[in-house]
Amino acid sequence: MAGWNTLPLSIEEWTAIAAAADQEEFAAYRRERRQARTRRLLTGLVSIVVLLVAWEIAAVLLNDPVILPTVTATVHAFLHYLTHPYPAQAPPLWWDLVVSLRRILIGFVIGVILGVALGAAMFANRVIRHAIDPIIEIIRPLPPLAFIPPLIVWFGIGELPKEVLLVFGVVPIMTIATVAALGEVPEDLRLCARTLGATRRYTLFHVQLRSALPAIIIGMRISMAGAWTSIVAAEMLAATSGIGYLISEAGDYLNMSIVFAGIIAIAVIGLVLDALLRGLLLIADPSRRS
Amino acid sequence: MGKTFRRGGRRTVALAGASLDVGAGELVCLLGPSGCGKSTLLRIVAGALAADEGEVTVDGQRVAGPSPDRGMLFQSPLLFPWLTTKKNVLFGPLAQRAAGLHERDDPELEAGAVGILATVGLGGFGDAFPHELSGGMQHRAAFARALATRPSLLLMDEPFGALDAITRSRMHEFLIDVRQQYQTTIIFVTHDIEEAVLLGDRVAIMGGRPPGIRHIIDVPLDRPRSTLDIDTDSFTAVKRKIRASLEG
Numbered sequence: 001m002a003g004w005n006t007l008p009l010s011i012e013e014w015t016a017i018a019a020a021a022d023q024e025e026f027a028a029y030r031r032e033r034r035q036a037r038t039r040r041l042l043t044g045l046v047s048i049v050v051l052l053v054a055w056e057i058a059a060v061l062l063n064d065p066v067i068l069p070t071v072t073a074t075v076h077a078f079l080h081y082l083t084h085p086y087p088a089q090a091p092p093l094w095w096d097l098v099v100s101l102r103r104i105l106i107g108f109v110i111g112v113i114l115g116v117a118l119g120a121a122m123f124a125n126r127v128i129r130h131a132i133d134p135i136i137e138i139i140r141p142l143p144p145l146a147f148i149p150p151l152i153v154w155f156g157i158g159e160l161p162k163e164v165l166l167v168f169g170v171v172p173i174m175t176i177a178t179v180a181a182l183g184e185v186p187e188d189l190r191l192c193a194r195t196l197g198a199t200r201r202y203t204l205f206h207v208q209l210r211s212a213l214p215a216i217i218i219g220m221r222i223s224m225a226g227a228w229t230s231i232v233a234a235e236m237l238a239a240t241s242g243i244g245y246l247i248s249e250a251g252d253y254l255n256m257s258i259v260f261a262g263i264i265a266i267a268v269i270g271l272v273l274d275a276l277l278r279g280l281l282l283i284a285d286p287s288r289r290s
Numbered sequence: 291m292g293k294t295f296r297r298g299g300r301r302t303v304a305l306a307g308a309s310l311d312v313g314a315g316e317l318v319c320l321l322g323p324s325g326c327g328k329s330t331l332l333r334i335v336a337g338a339l340a341a342d343e344g345e346v347t348v349d350g351q352r353v354a355g356p357s358p359d360r361g362m363l364f365q366s367p368l369l370f371p372w373l374t375t376k377k378n379v380l381f382g383p384l385a386q387r388a389a390g391l392h393e394r395d396d397p398e399l400e401a402g403a404v405g406i407l408a409t410v411g412l413g414g415f416g417d418a419f420p421h422e423l424s425g426g427m428q429h430r431a432a433f434a435r436a437l438a439t440r441p442s443l444l445l446m447d448e449p450f451g452a453l454d455a456i457t458r459s460r461m462h463e464f465l466i467d468v469r470q471q472y473q474t475t476i477i478f479v480t481h482d483i484e485e486a487v488l489l490g491d492r493v494a495i496m497g498g499r500p501p502g503i504r505h506i507i508d509v510p511l512d513r514p515r516s517t518l519d520i521d522t523d524s525f526t527a528v529k530r531k532i533r534a535s536l537e538g
Binding site: 022023025026029030152186188189191192193194195196197198199202206207210214283285286287 | 333336337338355356357358360361362364365368370371372381382383384386388389391411414415418419420421422423424427435436439445
């Protein structure tokens with residue numbers, strides 16, 4: 001029988017060679033991910049430029065600022081009304097943005113906290129799950145906007161009904177996302193933490209909820225998109241401030257460059273908020289970093 | 291020791307008549323086909339499942355639940371993907387400190403983690419995340435994490451089953467080397483006869499209906515072994531004996 005000494009390399013030598021190979025493989029992997037990221041960003045940039053050029057050409061050919069203002073006119077209107085009030089008696093565009101953003105953040109944060117807490121409770125307790133699940137399933141497919149009339153009757157036309165509306169939209173999505181995310185955590189991962197000496201409580205917070213966090217943040221991104229849709233629509237129907245109100249006012253006077261300026265403002269803020277959540281996702285899930 | 295699962299009025303005996311003594315520093319392989327109760331037995335020893343009949347004792351202590359004294363390695367490395375390799379290794383010591391099991395400070399724990407990573411050949415990868423490591427490196431990191439709590443017993447549930455043959459062979463050499471260094475007692479679940487003979491001091495053959503331990507076969511080969519021993523006559527003889535026992 002061949003013994004230990006006939007191995008061509010000692011364990012130390014073997015380990016050193018394997019480690020050197022590993023290091024090289026590792027550096028190549030990181031380089032490749034960086035290059036893939038640059039390619040992806042460039043492609044995206046080109047596609048946005050193409051879209052803007054197509055819009056500009058269409059607007060110039062149509063030559064009717066009520067149907068479609070040019071990109072340049074829209075940008076001009078955006079920059080002008082960012083600091084100048086429209087209509088004359090109202091605050092400037094940036095103020096409407098702040099008002100809408102404040103409503104979004106309050107409703108969103110409350111909705112996320114309630115949704116995650118409810119989802120965790122449903123995951124941990126079967127009775128709670130079976131009691132809450134049908135309610136969530138009934139509310140989930142309802143468009144939040146259908147609740148505007150009763151909310152106005154109950155809470156008036158101030159800030160409260162808008163925030164409640166957002167909470168209504170965010171909670172079901174976050175609850176479902178949280179239950180699903182916790183359900184996806186492998187049972188063996190929990191066992192693994194327990195055999196490493198973690199208590200049940202430590203395992204729940206440091207392993208199960210932590211492991212579910214990326215999927216919960218993806219739920220937040222979906223909720224955020226829905227929250228923007230709801231708030232702008234609510235402001236167009238029943239408000240005297242906010243970006244939705246501004247768009248609705250400008251639309252009544254067929255001032256399309258301001259309408260488009262408002263839409264661009266929503267798009268930009270939506271992108272920024274989503275980018276923040278994506279940043280959060282990168283912090284929570286290192287495997288998404290490139 | 292026995293275990294019966296009851297589900298919807300139907301009873302499934304997952305394990306019956308499994309009795310096994312494992313000596314300190316010994317490596318015993320549980321070998322058998324799927325559904326032979328080997329994973330059930332391992333999980334009862336880990337404390338993740340409770341036995342209906344009989345009991346498990348480790349160092350005279352009766353097993354009542356999962357404990358860091360009994361480390362576990364799975365088919366998938368199950369590293370925490372949000373932690374770097376070093377922080378994965380530190381998870382056990384930090385969780386134990388949070389539970390009040392020891393009072394070692396951060397620099398001491400850190401030094402320990404760095405040392406363990408070096409012994410598994412991951413010295414330069416403390417700050418890398420699990421997804422940046424190859425399959426074999428992930429398994430070595432999981433090994434380091436399990437060793438960091440200094441378990442007296444290591445339970446391995448088909449740990450290399452998902453690896454390609456070459457990486458697997460490297461992991462076998464690695465395990466033999468780690469065993470030399472740490473003298474840890476190991477129960478190793480596998481369905482691969484060759485793996486069982488290469489690694490085991492004894493091989494417990496599992497199977498039957500209801501499932502249990504059928505035979506326990508000694509592996510009378512010199513140690514430490516290496517993958518180069520696999521094609522020798524004495525190695526083949528043990529394999530043949532185990533195969534006969536599995537079929538008989």
